[in-house]
Amino acid sequence: xxxxxxxxxxxxxxxxxxxxxxxxxxxxxxxxxxxxxxxxxxxxxxxxxxxxxxxxxxxxxxxxxxxxxxxxxxxxxxxxxxxxxxxxxxxxxxxxxxxxxxxxxxxxxxxxxxxxxxxxxxxxxxxxxxxxxxxxxxxxxxxxxxxxxxxxxxxxxxxxxxxxxxxxxxxxxxxxxxxxxxxxxxxxxxxxxxxxxxxxxxxxxxxxxxxxxxxxxxxxxxxxxxxxxxxxxxxxxxxxxxxxxxxxxxxxxxxxxxxxxxxxxxxxxxxxxxxxxxxxxxxxxxxxxxxxxxxxxxxxxxxxxxxxxxxxxxxxxxxxxxxxxxxxxxxxxxx
Amino acid sequence: xxxxxxxxxxxxxxxxxxxxxxxxxxxxxxxxxxxxxxxxxxxxxxxxxxxxxxxxxxxxxxxxxxxxxxxxxxxxxxxxxxxxxxxxxxxxxxxxxxxxxxxxxxxxxxxxxxxxxxxxxxxxxxxxxxxxxxxxxxxxxxxxxxxxxxxxxxxxxxxxxxxxxxxxxxxxxxxxxxxxxxxxxxxxxxxxxxxxxxxxxxxxxxxxxxxxxxxxxxxxxxxxxxxxxxxxxxxxxxxxxxxxxxxxxxxxxxxxxxxxxxxxxx
Numbered sequence: 001x002x003x004x005x006x007x008x009x010x011x012x013x014x015x016x017x018x019x020x021x022x023x024x025x026x027x028x029x030x031x032x033x034x035x036x037x038x039x040x041x042x043x044x045x046x047x048x049x050x051x052x053x054x055x056x057x058x059x060x061x062x063x064x065x066x067x068x069x070x071x072x073x074x075x076x077x078x079x080x081x082x083x084x085x086x087x088x089x090x091x092x093x094x095x096x097x098x099x100x101x102x103x104x105x106x107x108x109x110x111x112x113x114x115x116x117x118x119x120x121x122x123x124x125x126x127x128x129x130x131x132x133x134x135x136x137x138x139x140x141x142x143x144x145x146x147x148x149x150x151x152x153x154x155x156x157x158x159x160x161x162x163x164x165x166x167x168x169x170x171x172x173x174x175x176x177x178x179x180x181x182x183x184x185x186x187x188x189x190x191x192x193x194x195x196x197x198x199x200x201x202x203x204x205x206x207x208x209x210x211x212x213x214x215x216x217x218x219x220x221x222x223x224x225x226x227x228x229x230x231x232x233x234x235x236x237x238x239x240x241x242x243x244x245x246x247x248x249x250x251x252x253x254x255x256x257x258x259x260x261x262x263x264x265x266x267x268x269x270x271x272x273x274x275x276x277x278x279x280x281x282x283x284x285x286x287x288x289x290x291x292x293x294x295x296x297x298x299x300x301x302x303x304x305x306x307x308x309x310x311x312x313x314x315x316x317x318x319x320x321x322x323x324x325x326x327x328x329x330x331x332x333x334x335x
Numbered sequence: 336x337x338x339x340x341x342x343x344x345x346x347x348x349x350x351x352x353x354x355x356x357x358x359x360x361x362x363x364x365x366x367x368x369x370x371x372x373x374x375x376x377x378x379x380x381x382x383x384x385x386x387x388x389x390x391x392x393x394x395x396x397x398x399x400x401x402x403x404x405x406x407x408x409x410x411x412x413x414x415x416x417x418x419x420x421x422x423x424x425x426x427x428x429x430x431x432x433x434x435x436x437x438x439x440x441x442x443x444x445x446x447x448x449x450x451x452x453x454x455x456x457x458x459x460x461x462x463x464x465x466x467x468x469x470x471x472x473x474x475x476x477x478x479x480x481x482x483x484x485x486x487x488x489x490x491x492x493x494x495x496x497x498x499x500x501x502x503x504x505x506x507x508x509x510x511x512x513x514x515x516x517x518x519x520x521x522x523x524x525x526x527x528x529x530x531x532x533x534x535x536x537x538x539x540x541x542x543x544x545x546x547x548x549x550x551x552x553x554x555x556x557x558x559x560x561x562x563x564x565x566x567x568x569x570x571x572x573x574x575x576x577x578x579x580x581x582x583x584x585x586x587x588x589x590x591x592x593x594x595x596x597x598x599x600x601x
Contacts, residue, residue, distance in 0.1 A: 050514040051485070164371060193370040193541045194585055221515055227592050250593055262593075264519040266544035268586045272567065273548060276523055279516040282484045 014181055014214045015039040015062065020075035022057060022066070022238075031057055031070065032238045036310075039182070039231075044208065044215040046225035046246065048261070049235030050283035055218045058235075059184045061085070062216070063102060064092040079182065098128055101175035103168075105187035110171040111159040117170055118155035124174055143173040147203060165196035172203065179211050186218045201228055223265055226250060231316075234258045237292025243310075244317030254319040254327055257293045291320065299323060336361045336535060337382065337503060342391030344377055344559075351377045352388070353559040359503065364529055364536035366550030366567075368543055368582070373556040375539045379507050382537060383415055384408070396502070413443050416501040420508035422488040425495075426480040432491050433462035433476040439498045448500035450532075465494040470524060486517035490524065497528060503535045510545060522548060543582050555579050 015038060022032040032054045039045040049055045060066050062077055064084050077084040079099065087095070096102075104110070111120055121140035122133055131139065137155075144151035147169040154162060154170055162170065168188065175183060185204060189197030205228060208215055219225050225232055226246065233243040234257060242255040253259040260279040281296040287305070291297070294304040303322055312318040313327060337359040344352040352374045359365050369375045380386040382393055384400045393400040398411055416439075419425045426435050437458050440446065447455050450468070454460035463473050469490040480488055489509060496504050506525065510518040526549060529536055538549045546553055547567055555563040555578060563576035570583065 050516060194543075194582070195370060198585060223589055227589060261515060264516050266515075266518065266522075266542060266548070267590050268544050268547055268570075268583065270571065275526075276519040276548065278519045278523060282486050282517060283514050284484050 012041045013038045014041045016078040018076050021073045022070055023073050025069050025071050037233050039214045041214060042212050044217055044229045046229035046232040047218045048222050048225050050220050052284055053235040054238040055235050056186055059186050063096060098178045099181050101180040101183045103171060103175055103185045103188050105190050107168040107171050113159055117157055121174055128178060143177050147173045164192050168200055176207055180213055182214050184216045189224055222261055237286035239292055242319040248317040254323050255321045256297045256299050336396060338394040340391050342388035344388050350559050355561050357554055359535050362533045362535055364538060364550045366546035366553040367539045368546050369556035370541055374559040375556050376507055379505050379539050383417055383505055413499050414502040416496040417505045418492050418496045418509045420512055422492040425492055428480050431477050431479055436462050436465050436494045446499055469494045485513050489521050505537045507539045543586050
């Protein structure tokens with residue numbers, strides 16, 4: 001919490017999410033609880049969690065596209081100076097696509113199948129600017145080249161004539177045309193195979209440098225986040241249970257969920273394993289009170305059913321778990 | 336048991352498979368690894384007899400799979416079962432899951448798998464035994480697919496796959512749409528079943544780590560060609576095909592970075 005507050009007040013933060021909660025309208029079902037994080041200008045922030053952890057919902061709130069059946073009950077989302085949660089639909093439309101770009105896992109449906117990709121680019125460009133068709137075409141070709149595609153060919157193709165990797169690249173090109181301040185990449189590589197996925201992430205990092213934008217990288221797999229982000233938040237049951245500098249979290253995962261997530265990832269081994277380490281239960285098992293992970297946690301104790309606050313472990317790392325205290329004591333003793 | 340003899344397949348004048356040969360012995364598990372478009376799912380379909388090769392043939396227990404028909408084919412098919420990636424799509428949404436699990440037995444009334452002998456007169460009991468085999472609680476018997484999580488549905492699909500006690504189970508990306516924590520659970524289950532029932536596996540995946548864990552032998556497909564084939568323990572050998580090396584390298588790179596981090600901090 002402490003670490004979060006200090007970064008939240010610093011000047012160069014592009015996106016600040018504070019105390020955000022989302023509930024189902026007319027019910028008490030909380031989908032996101034007291035979310036707290038910020039993304040500095042020009043950085044990649046990773047959000048990891050399994051199905052139902054609320055990570056994509058967080059992206060929806062930032063885009064101002066929350067479904068009518070849900071509502072924000074507390075907190076704020078600030079992009080630069082604007083408070084997203086209080087903007088009108090019209091104001092939001094100017095921000096979406098222009099200041100915030102969104103990339104989804106489902107690149108197949110990003111483009112309409114019956115209209116050529118190029119024509120759709122021109123349409124997007126002319127929506128946000130008053131360029132002529134000719135100028136728009138030039139811009140589209142420019143950005144298609146930027147994402148290392150054979151620009152002319154892609155421009156004249158239908159979406160089903162392109163491979164998955166090419167489509168995702170084209171989607172990226174269309175997302176970054178207006179030099180957005182923030183790119184939300186929601187599982188951008190999950191539907192792609194390993195090599196293509198890595199290349200897409202390389203491309204995103206490269207573009208980030210060039211545009212000096214920030215990226216919110218969402219994934220269910222720590223593996224995809226690890227090498228690309230400076231900071232990472234681990235979500236479970238609508239809450240961030242651990243947050244901090246990626247290297248610090250990796251080196252010393254405190255919350256059992258983070259730890260188990262790291263352990264149960266598939267990896268190549270020099271010695272073949274006979275059994276993979278696993279986590280108890282399934283991702284849908286969320287405790288209503290206290291720590292959301294307590295029903296699956298191997299280190300659960302009585303106090304876990306009470307509210308578990310975030311506590312910090314050094315300046316760049318905090319977790320919502322009783323183990324933080326134990327860890328701190330241990331460090332004190334070893335010193 | 337299974338001999339795939341230099342098969343080729345072309346879709347819309349694009350070659351999908353080019354002169355692929357492989358054999359699977361009884362009780363052996365073979366991994367097929369490749370990127371999207373490498374032809375690995377096409378190969379799976381042909382081995383199951385769902386599609387015909389343009390050239391070459393598939394022999395299963397001494398019979399040519401693509402010249403058989405009628406009763407003989409049906410008899411052979413009992414020994415060939417599949418688990419798909421999309422477990423939601425492979426279960427009937429309007430049947431309680433226990434009925435889906437024992438459904439294959441209705442197509443083969445004469446077949447009684449060894450592990451179901453004691454309960455052979457009661458379909459529901461059979462389902463219960465199968466549920467237990469895949470680690471599902473009997474409370475879930477009456478549920479419909481939409482009431483189950485992804486991991487549970489995949490377990491049901493696995494249960495259905497072993498219902499007839501087949502010789503060969505083809506798994507086409509069985510865990511790639513599951514959450515990380517559930518992936519490990521399902522892979523452990525598959526590995527255990529393979530041992531317990533002495534199944535042969537054809538395990539199709541793009542994840543080299545999953546294949547390493549599951550299989551004794553690995554075939555690497557690239558653009559329809561089998562570029563490499565080796566025993567799993569030789570995965571890190573210097574004599575691997577450059578493409579295999581690349582796949583290994585990508586995977587190891589991530590691991591090394593994690594380890595570097597951990598050393599840096601401790």
